């Protein structure tokens with residue numbers, strides 16, 4: 130007996146070896162996709178009639194700071210350095226475990242509602258992040274954000290905390306939680322620290338999540354300090370590999386692009402955050418053209434200001450087209466691949482496709498909407514016309530987290546009320 134059968138579905142498989150299936154079925158058992166096709170002999174405890182709607186892999190958000198829902202709209206309209214150093218970091222110094230817990234609960238709720246089934250996170254108070262992820266039912270690759278600023282003692286403390294978190298949480302929540310090391314960036318972490326992080330990550334057999342070349346200021350700083358840009362700097366210490374997830378990657382030369390592709394580095398393109406902080410335009414079309422694995426991420430809610438991966442897909446496509454004045458780059462199918470297949474590859478999880486033996490991480494998108502009518506090309510609609518509020522049902526690891534717009538795993542109203550109260554308390558703490 131299977132657990133769930135979804136019938137009457139338009140299956141957007143995202144599997145390069147399998148075309149979309151109209152009027153198809155998906156059979157789910159033990160957290161995995163057991164069968165897909167036109168029909169099935171299987172029986173299940175639960176049947177979902179998709180009513181002709183789209184069933185597709187859940188979206189994978191490859192760069193987030195989930196707890197930063199706390200700071201949604203808190204410090205807008207300023208450049209990265211001012212934003213981080215004068216607003217975000219002083220505020221983060223005042224947050225408690227409980228603040229991060231509620232912030233992450235709200236992020237999980239927002240992601241489940243808008244069709245994200247897995248995300249990569251780098252933040253602080255990570256035990257509370259992991260607890261919220263565990264309870265919500267979503268999948269995540271979590272890392273503690275480490276910064277040493279060249280201070281040897283701080284480096285020891287940060288690496289110890291990063292390692293403790295990696296060991297304690299890897300594989301928890303029925304395997305939904307994996308862990309990574311999270312050195313913040315090449316201009317906030319020392320050379321020696323980055324070397325130690327890489328060695329430890331290899332030893333622990335986990336991945337690394339880092340910000341790279343987000344600003345021109347970072348590029349200039351690295352050239353002044355080390356005579357090379359961040360990409361060459363990290364190449365020289367043997368940091369690069371397919372175990373690395375590099376966020377932003379905006380200020381790249383053609384040579385840098387080659388290095389990232391040759392080393393199989395996973396890149397997270399964070400288009401909305403890059404636009405809002407006016408950090409720059411990442412050379413995504415060039416990266417894809419040389420075979421780099423480029424995925425999509427929202428970044429935190431203080432620089433986006435939401436976690437809607439549908440918005441991220443559309444914005445990524447449009448910005449790239451206009452920035453190089455070529456409407457043929459980043460066509461809809463490729464953007465969908467970035468948000469699903471490439472994202473899953475970046476996190477090292479067997480998700481991102483509707484395919485036998487893959488994780489049952491999938492969503493149903495409600496097509497019975499004015500802005501999705503008529504529907505000539507489903508992939509086009511998912512990128513250019515749909516938004517997160519069109520997601521009707523979200524399933525992760527074979528468990529239904531939202532059905533017919535009703536979130537089951539989290540108490541939505543209580544989380545919203547708690548965040549309203551928390552944000553007021555937090556502002557008075559920050560100002561005191």
Ligand SMILES: C[C@H]1O[C@@H](n2cnc3c(O)ncnc32)[C@H](O)[C@@H]1O
Nearest residue numbers: 194217221251252274340343428429
């Ligand atoms: C983990 C730390 O990273 C900080 N952060 C959040 N967004 C960004 C960004 O776009 N660039 C660099 N650092 C960022 C976050 O506030 C944590 O302190």
Ligand SMILES: [Zn+2]
Nearest residue numbers: 340376428429
């Ligand atoms: Zn970030």
